[in-house]
Amino acid sequence: MSEIVAPLQAGRAERPASAGLWSRWASGRGIGVLAIILLLSFLTIYPFAMLFYGSLHSTPPGMAGEYNLNGYRQLLSKEALGILLNTVGISLGKTIPSLTLAVFLAWIIARTDTPCRDKLEVLITLPFFIPPILTAMAWAMLGNPQVGLLNQLFKWATGVNYSPINVYSWGGVVWHMVQYSTPFLFLFIVDVFRAMDPALEESSRMCGASRLRTFGGITLMLMLPALTNAFILSFIRGMENFESPLFFGAPAKITVITTEMYNSINHHATPDYQYATAIGFGVMILMFALVIAQWRLLRGRSFTTVTGKGYSPSVMKLGKWRWATFGFCVLFFFITVVLPVSQLFIGSFFRFFGFYQWDMLTLEHYRAVFSSSEIWRAISNTMLLGLGGATLTMALGAVVAYISVRTKWRGRRVIDALAWLPWMMPGMVLGIGFLWAFAMLPGPIPIYGTIWALLLAYLALGTPVATRVMTGAYAQLSFDLEECSRVHGASFFQTLSRILVALAWPSFAVGWVLTFFGIMRELSASVLLYSVGSEVLSVVLMKLWANGLAEQVSVIGLMMMLLVILFRYVQIKILQRYVTTLGV
Amino acid sequence: MASISLQNVSRHFGDFAAVDGVDLEAASGEFVTLLGASGCGKTTTLRMVAGLEQNTGGRIVIDDEVVSDAARGAFMPPEKRRLGMVFQSYAIWPHMTVFDNVAYPLRIRRRPKDEISQRVKLALKLVEMDSFAARPAPALSGGQQQRVAIARALVFEPRVLLLDEPLSNLDARLRTQTGDEFRALQKRLGITSLYVTHDQTEAMALSDRVVVMSKGRILQIGAPEEIYRRPNNRGVAEFFGSPNLIAATARASRPLADGLFSIDVEGDGWSGQCQASEGFSPGTVVSVMLRPENMRISDGDAPAMSWKGEVTASVFRGAQRSLSVKTAAGPLNVDISAFAHPAVGSNITLVADEAAAWAMAT
Numbered sequence: 001m002s003e004i005v006a007p008l009q010a011g012r013a014e015r016p017a018s019a020g021l022w023s024r025w026a027s028g029r030g031i032g033v034l035a036i037i038l039l040l041s042f043l044t045i046y047p048f049a050m051l052f053y054g055s056l057h058s059t060p061p062g063m064a065g066e067y068n069l070n071g072y073r074q075l076l077s078k079e080a081l082g083i084l085l086n087t088v089g090i091s092l093g094k095t096i097p098s099l100t101l102a103v104f105l106a107w108i109i110a111r112t113d114t115p116c117r118d119k120l121e122v123l124i125t126l127p128f129f130i131p132p133i134l135t136a137m138a139w140a141m142l143g144n145p146q147v148g149l150l151n152q153l154f155k156w157a158t159g160v161n162y163s164p165i166n167v168y169s170w171g172g173v174v175w176h177m178v179q180y181s182t183p184f185l186f187l188f189i190v191d192v193f194r195a196m197d198p199a200l201e202e203s204s205r206m207c208g209a210s211r212l213r214t215f216g217g218i219t220l221m222l223m224l225p226a227l228t229n230a231f232i233l234s235f236i237r238g239m240e241n242f243e244s245p246l247f248f249g250a251p252a253k254i255t256v257i258t259t260e261m262y263n264s265i266n267h268h269a270t271p272d273y274q275y276a277t278a279i280g281f282g283v284m285i286l287m288f289a290l291v292i293a294q295w296r297l298l299r300g301r302s303f304t305t306v307t308g309k310g311y312s313p314s315v316m317k318l319g320k321w322r323w324a325t326f327g328f329c330v331l332f333f334f335i336t337v338v339l340p341v342s343q344l345f346i347g348s349f350f351r352f353f354g355f356y357q358w359d360m361l362t363l364e365h366y367r368a369v370f371s372s373s374e375i376w377r378a379i380s381n382t383m384l385l386g387l388g389g390a391t392l393t394m395a396l397g398a399v400v401a402y403i404s405v406r407t408k409w410r411g412r413r414v415i416d417a418l419a420w421l422p423w424m425m426p427g428m429v430l431g432i433g434f435l436w437a438f439a440m441l442p443g444p445i446p447i448y449g450t451i452w453a454l455l456l457a458y459l460a461l462g463t464p465v466a467t468r469v470m471t472g473a474y475a476q477l478s479f480d481l482e483e484c485s486r487v488h489g490a491s492f493f494q495t496l497s498r499i500l501v502a503l504a505w506p507s508f509a510v511g512w513v514l515t516f517f518g519i520m521r522e523l524s525a526s527v528l529l530y531s532v533g534s535e536v537l538s539v540v541l542m543k544l545w546a547n548g549l550a551e552q553v554s555v556i557g558l559m560m561m562l563l564v565i566l567f568r569y570v571q572i573k574i575l576q577r578y579v580t581t582l583g584v
Numbered sequence: 585m586a587s588i589s590l591q592n593v594s595r596h597f598g599d600f601a602a603v604d605g606v607d608l609e610a611a612s613g614e615f616v617t618l619l620g621a622s623g624c625g626k627t628t629t630l631r632m633v634a635g636l637e638q639n640t641g642g643r644i645v646i647d648d649e650v651v652s653d654a655a656r657g658a659f660m661p662p663e664k665r666r667l668g669m670v671f672q673s674y675a676i677w678p679h680m681t682v683f684d685n686v687a688y689p690l691r692i693r694r695r696p697k698d699e700i701s702q703r704v705k706l707a708l709k710l711v712e713m714d715s716f717a718a719r720p721a722p723a724l725s726g727g728q729q730q731r732v733a734i735a736r737a738l739v740f741e742p743r744v745l746l747l748d749e750p751l752s753n754l755d756a757r758l759r760t761q762t763g764d765e766f767r768a769l770q771k772r773l774g775i776t777s778l779y780v781t782h783d784q785t786e787a788m789a790l791s792d793r794v795v796v797m798s799k800g801r802i803l804q805i806g807a808p809e810e811i812y813r814r815p816n817n818r819g820v821a822e823f824f825g826s827p828n829l830i831a832a833t834a835r836a837s838r839p840l841a842d843g844l845f846s847i848d849v850e851g852d853g854w855s856g857q858c859q860a861s862e863g864f865s866p867g868t869v870v871s872v873m874l875r876p877e878n879m880r881i882s883d884g885d886a887p888a889m890s891w892k893g894e895v896t897a898s899v900f901r902g903a904q905r906s907l908s909v910k911t912a913a914g915p916l917n918v919d920i921s922a923f924a925h926p927a928v929g930s931n932i933t934l935v936a937d938e939a940a941a942w943a944m945a946t
């Protein structure tokens with residue numbers, strides 16, 4: 001007996017000491033949680049609050065002024081209503097065809113025996129990763145009613161002196177948006193198709209329903225919650241879109257919310273910050289309403305239909321038609337990637353875009369671009385922000401996801417909610433919020449006008465996706481792993497870093513590339529927050545374009561394309577090699 | 585009700601033959617079970633009958649109607665075949681109520697509304713789920729989902745019922761009960777059923793005939809008792825329980841009245857008579873199957889066959905006691921009454937009757 005009692009007593013004697021350690025550790029944890037909450041609040045709540053403040057403030061950020069409701073009064077005007085209707089109309093106008101197209105493409109890839117489906121999938125989703133400003137410029141050159149390449153080809157082929165295509169139109173805006181939202185929606189929907197238990201459809205066939213009837217009555221109905229979700233998401237993204245209406249809408253006097261905000265700051269004799277900010281605040285309220293509507297609509301309506309089977313036996317044999325579906329996918333890739341990239345390529349070698357004759361061939365644009373110190377500065381800024389921003393964002397996302405998925409700490413729900421908040425903040429709105437937020441900081445913190453302003457904005461914009469990616473990665477790891485690590489005496493940070501390094505790093509890398517893409521393509525917040533010296537590539541492209549230097553734009557665009565393809569390639573390799581094997 | 589006939593049916597995935605030249609007849613109203621280890625091609629066979637998978641060789645005939653003929657390239661899609669199927673995962677549609685799930689096949693067939701509600705009620709009553717009609721499908725337990733799946737498969741009076749391991753997702757207690765209930769229902773309705781399982785007790789308890797499969801081929805077809813008592817080969821014998829298989833040499837064969845043969849065999853330290861489905865020429869080496877429950881400890885009399893040996897292990901299993909005995913013919917397993925308890929290390933004599941010994945070609 002005494003042998004057993006002795007260790008027990010020893011244990012008791014040690015307790016106070018270990019309890020002290022524990023509480024010290026716990027309070028350290030409390031400070032850590034608090035620090036993260038503060039950081040996230042600074043990135044989300046603070047600009048949001050400043051948005052409200054700014055909407056009541058009659059002068060631009062940092063200037064003395066009075067408080068009134070003029071901004072909101074302007075919001076209630078007839079023009080503002082027209083702009084809202086324009087925005088909603090364009091967003092609906094692009095969401096419906098995109099969703100249809102995405103369902104069709106996802107069905108081809110996930111459910112038919114179309115040849116080379118895995119390669120086609122990579123091609124179809126590529127447009128999603130290209131900065132929209134590049135294709136916007138390329139399409140502006142392709143579909144220019146006077147000298148656009150497509151119109152020239154049409155005239156040459158038919159001999160008629162008529163331009164069938166005019167991208168500066170309602171249709172042009174929608175057309176450009178469709179190219180982006182289709183692959184975005186595709187990425188959502190293809191997984192829903194894949195996750196569905198094929199027996200759910202097969203049992204319908206056994207009940208006597210034809211293939212078509214089964215697709216309409218069972219497959220689509222089962223996907224309805226996911227499709228609704230995708231629809232609302234795509235609709236929200238459409239309302240936030242800046243590039244398409246800026247490039248194709250503005251010349252045709254089609255104004256949407258984002259371009260109206262941009263114009264009231266940049267294109268008025270006296271920048272009207274109060275009006276722009278009031279719009280921003282209004283947009284936030286609208287987004288809130290949409291997200292809440294989405295929640296209520298989908299509450300309890302997500303069907304888990306996941307199957308454990310490795311292979312999907314319900315691939316439909318299309319016979320000769322499989323070449324038609326193959327051709328359709330290739331055509332989509334051709335129109336959304338090959339065409340604009342070729343335009344950039346061609347455009348970069350001719351003296352003036354639109355005049356494609358042999359004697360116009362030149363390398364002078366390459367020389368101009370490579371000898372421009374401003375462009376080099378933008379490249380280095382973008383790279384710095386991309387590398388640093390993606391790393392910081394993913395690190396923040398990794399910690400936030402870890403705390404919210406893998407711990408039971410107090411405050412984790414607050415952290416999760418804060419990290420998710422920017423999800424519904426359009427870049428333009430966040431940009432204005434930060435304009436005010438930085439201007440209102442106490443004097444000795446000079447963020448406004450520096451590269452830090454951009455970094456913080458990118459951090460805020462990227463955090464929701466980073467958190468989502470890491471949440472998914474942790475969810476696949478079993479709890480035993482890390483409990484085992486903790487039991488064996490590893491501290492929280494040791495455990496986190498060990499698990500991250502050992503198991504979750506492929507997801508981290510994939511998320512990193514995604515965030516990097518996000519930063520490289522970002523325009524709407526950057527264009528508000530940059531200042532001389534801290535320009536990024538997308539801003540420089542826009543300035544060059546505004547100055548009529550479409551040829552130099554083509555050169556830079558091509559280089560960015562190469563970067564996109566390289567990074568996407570690396571990302572796919574990592575996904576294929578590590579993430580899928582982890583997932584199984 | 586309908587008969588099913590599979591004639592030399594094969595299914596290749598690339599070079600791999602998942603099902604390889606299967607011949608099978610199921611008479612009208614018969615309950616036939618495909619039995620075999622996981623991956624032996626049972627599901628693929630069933631799916632070819634259903635039309636969810638196309639056979640790459642052979643012919644499938646349902647009720648004198650050729651539904652698939654690989655040679656002629658004829659193939660009838662599943663929705664035209666009028667077969668009911670119960671899936672392993674039940675495949676109950678989660679966006680519908682129980683009623684809507686069961687009504688679906690009738691709605692597809694555009695039956696009038698009151699007929700639908702009448703027949704759905706009837707089908708749900710058959711599986712004792714009539715009080716759950718208004719439930720949303722996700723709110724059902726596994727056992728209830730299985731019943732709904734059966735009701736949905738029966739409601740449109742299909743020619744044949746196909747079931748793919750319908751009990752494997754239920755817990756052990758519910759499995760036996762549900763199996764027995766389903767067999768009673770099947771007998772009452774007299775519906776031809778093709779049933780897939782990897783569980784030999786389930787197969788024996790439910791079926792009129794069992795088809796034992798391995799690696800895409802049929803090893804043996806027969807009534808459960810026949811398969812259990814008189815397996816064609818070692819593969820089938822070993823599939824049920826853990827029989828003793830002893831090597832022996834045939835000395836003489838005599839045909840018996842019931843078509844079987846009586847064989848004189850001689851092994852290491854023993855000899856005797858056993859039965860077989862065929863005659864063996866003298867000198868042929870055969871395997872003799874002795875099931876543990878058919879052997880006993882000699883109580884003094886010494887009938888035809890006996891083995892002397894030492895008890896090496898004794899395990900109490902409640903209903904019986906399992907002994908391992910080391911004999912000159914090799915180690916033998918015996919199940920005896922739990923009340924007898926020969927000590928480990930003691931020497932005993934085991935005996936078996938001619939009817940309990942079954943000889944097969946090795």
Ligand SMILES: Nc1ncnc2c1ncn2[C@@H]1O[C@H](COP(=O)(O)OP(=O)(O)O)[C@@H](O)[C@H]1O
Nearest residue numbers: 311313597602621622623624625626627628629
């Ligand atoms: N669509 C398919 N593609 C490739 N192999 C398959 C496919 N379907 C089945 N198989 C293979 O055929 C074999 C038989 O499968 P299955 O009929 O499902 O076996 P069982 O139902 O007896 O467990 C397995 O080895 C399986 O991997």
Ligand SMILES: [Mg+2]
Nearest residue numbers: 623626627628
């Ligand atoms: Mg199976």
